[in-house]
Amino acid sequence: MFFFGGTKPWHKGVHHAHQITPSGGGLGAWPPKNPPPSGGGLGAWPQQGLHPRTFNRTMNTMANQLQDYIKELEANLRQQADELRRSRDLLRVIFDNLPEGLLLLDAHGTLLAANQTFCSHIVGRRPQDVVGCSYRQLWHDLAVNDGVQLTTQGPNDESQPLIPALDQSFGAQMNQWRILYTDLVGQQRWFKVERVPFQRDVIEPQWIERWRDVTRDEALKRRFLLQDQLANLGHLAASVAHEVGNPLQSAMSCLELCREDRTIGQNSREYLNLALGELERMGRTMERLRQLYRPPQLEWEPVDLNQVLRQVTQFTRRKLHQERVQIDLDLAYDLPPIIGQADALRQVFLNLILNAQEAMPQGGTVWIASRHKATDRACQIVVSDTGVGISPELLPYIFEPFRSGKAQGVGLGLYLCQQIVEQHAGSIEVQSHLDAGTTFSVLLPWSDATPQHDLDEE
Numbered sequence: 001m002f003f004f005g006g007t008k009p010w011h012k013g014v015h016h017a018h019q020i021t022p023s024g025g026g027l028g029a030w031p032p033k034n035p036p037p038s039g040g041g042l043g044a045w046p047q048q049g050l051h052p053r054t055f056n057r058t059m060n061t062m063a064n065q066l067q068d069y070i071k072e073l074e075a076n077l078r079q080q081a082d083e084l085r086r087s088r089d090l091l092r093v094i095f096d097n098l099p100e101g102l103l104l105l106d107a108h109g110t111l112l113a114a115n116q117t118f119c120s121h122i123v124g125r126r127p128q129d130v131v132g133c134s135y136r137q138l139w140h141d142l143a144v145n146d147g148v149q150l151t152t153q154g155p156n157d158e159s160q161p162l163i164p165a166l167d168q169s170f171g172a173q174m175n176q177w178r179i180l181y182t183d184l185v186g187q188q189r190w191f192k193v194e195r196v197p198f199q200r201d202v203i204e205p206q207w208i209e210r211w212r213d214v215t216r217d218e219a220l221k222r223r224f225l226l227q228d229q230l231a232n233l234g235h236l237a238a239s240v241a242h243e244v245g246n247p248l249q250s251a252m253s254c255l256e257l258c259r260e261d262r263t264i265g266q267n268s269r270e271y272l273n274l275a276l277g278e279l280e281r282m283g284r285t286m287e288r289l290r291q292l293y294r295p296p297q298l299e300w301e302p303v304d305l306n307q308v309l310r311q312v313t314q315f316t317r318r319k320l321h322q323e324r325v326q327i328d329l330d331l332a333y334d335l336p337p338i339i340g341q342a343d344a345l346r347q348v349f350l351n352l353i354l355n356a357q358e359a360m361p362q363g364g365t366v367w368i369a370s371r372h373k374a375t376d377r378a379c380q381i382v383v384s385d386t387g388v389g390i391s392p393e394l395l396p397y398i399f400e401p402f403r404s405g406k407a408q409g410v411g412l413g414l415y416l417c418q419q420i421v422e423q424h425a426g427s428i429e430v431q432s433h434l435d436a437g438t439t440f441s442v443l444l445p446w447s448d449a450t451p452q453h454d455l456d457e458e
Contacts, residue, residue: 101211105170107204109135122181122191122211123148139163151180162193170207171195178214190218226401241286248286252279302337303345305379305444306370312349313368316357324363325356331370335379336446340424345444348417352383352440355413359387359438378426379446384439390432398430 095102101118103111111131119127123142130138142148152162160175161168179191195209258264259272313327320327349368356366364386371380390398401415421428424444432438
């Protein structure tokens with residue numbers, strides 16, 4: 001409130017002035033007969049009176065000052081409102097674009113707020129369809145309509161359920177869960193969910209819930225556990241290979257000697273061949289187990305991939321011909337060399353070709369091609385067949401150890417292929433359709449070294 005002289009408000013001084021004027025005289029009869037004492041009313045009131053024009057000018061000046069002050073307050077309020085609006089919009093952008101799902105719950109389980117990550121990437125709903133609905137009803141609808149399954153792994157210390165019953169609270173303390181989220185098509189994701197209660201200036205408590213995608217962390221953890229299991233298996237494999245290897249070789253030698261005996265009948269010879277084949281398969285399995293425990297030391301040198309492919313097809317041509325499988329080679333003659341280990345890469349391509357042959361029990365065609373991908377500075381090797389294909393259930397796991405679609409398969413071949421390719425800083429991918437064949441694509445970075453073989457050599 002503004003003041004004009006003295007210690008009392010100016011409107012009280014005006015009241016005094018009205019009281020001291022004669023009846024009907026307004027401010028015209030001036031000076032008053034009984035002016036207020038000095039220091040009261042309008043301040044140090046002049047003893048000889050204040051001219052009306054001076055008084056009016058003073059009032060107008062103060063009114064103008066008051067209007068200016070009001071305008072300044074309004075401008076400040078507008079500025080603060082704009083700043084608050086910008087801050088709110090900024091917080092909303094940050095809230096919606098956080099990589100973690102966030103939501104706010106009240107005591108009745110109603111979703112008061114949910115960010116874009118939770119709505120779009122976790123539950124697959126629009127924000128306007130999520131905010132305002134019941135938390136329990138949301139997950140019930142997702143389970144019924146979208147086939148979403150939430151599996152709790154490792155219950156928390158308080159045994160608080162993620163979705164409490166109607167007569168249960170959402171928890172008085174912070175709770176967390178590991179959730180396996182499975183959608184309608186069977187895709188699985190891991191989430192770490194944390195629910196934290198907090199009390200604001202409201203009567204009922206509220207909860208903040210955070211959903212963090214830890215699928216990659218779980219995959220790494222699973223891989224570390226798998227590596228530990230493989231290491232333990234490697235120790236066992238080394239012991240078994242040592243104990244079985246010598247007797248196996250002795251048994252194979254004895255069978256070879258028996259097979260050379262011309263007095264053995266045809267039926268016995270067939271059984272000998274069958275026994276030798278099974279022992280040779282056992283020997284290959286033991287060799288793979290030894291490589292699993294102690295991979296061969298790689299000697300890095302320039303490698304001509306076309307030459308490696310020609311050698312592998314030469315090794316397998318006879319066997320493929322017996323199985324009515326035809327080989328179709330399509331090699332790029334401008335293929336640059338890579339730095340690697342020829343024997344290891346030969347094992348990769350041999351395994352892919354034999355797998356292709358086994359996928360075509362009625363015969364077919366194996367198409368082998370090499371490509372020069374200049375944009376990626378890499379060489380691409382493609383091995384494709386016209387076989388039975390790989391089932392969609394097995395396809396995501398074919399590079400994992402001990403996963404095999406063969407009745408007598410060990411499940412180490414493709415795992416070792418992937419390990420060798422990754423040691424060469426490359427990658428291996430697969431595409432397959434049931435009854436339409438399978439295609440493996442190996443990508444290996446090239447070297448600027450000179451090729452070690454003549455590319456025109458057949």
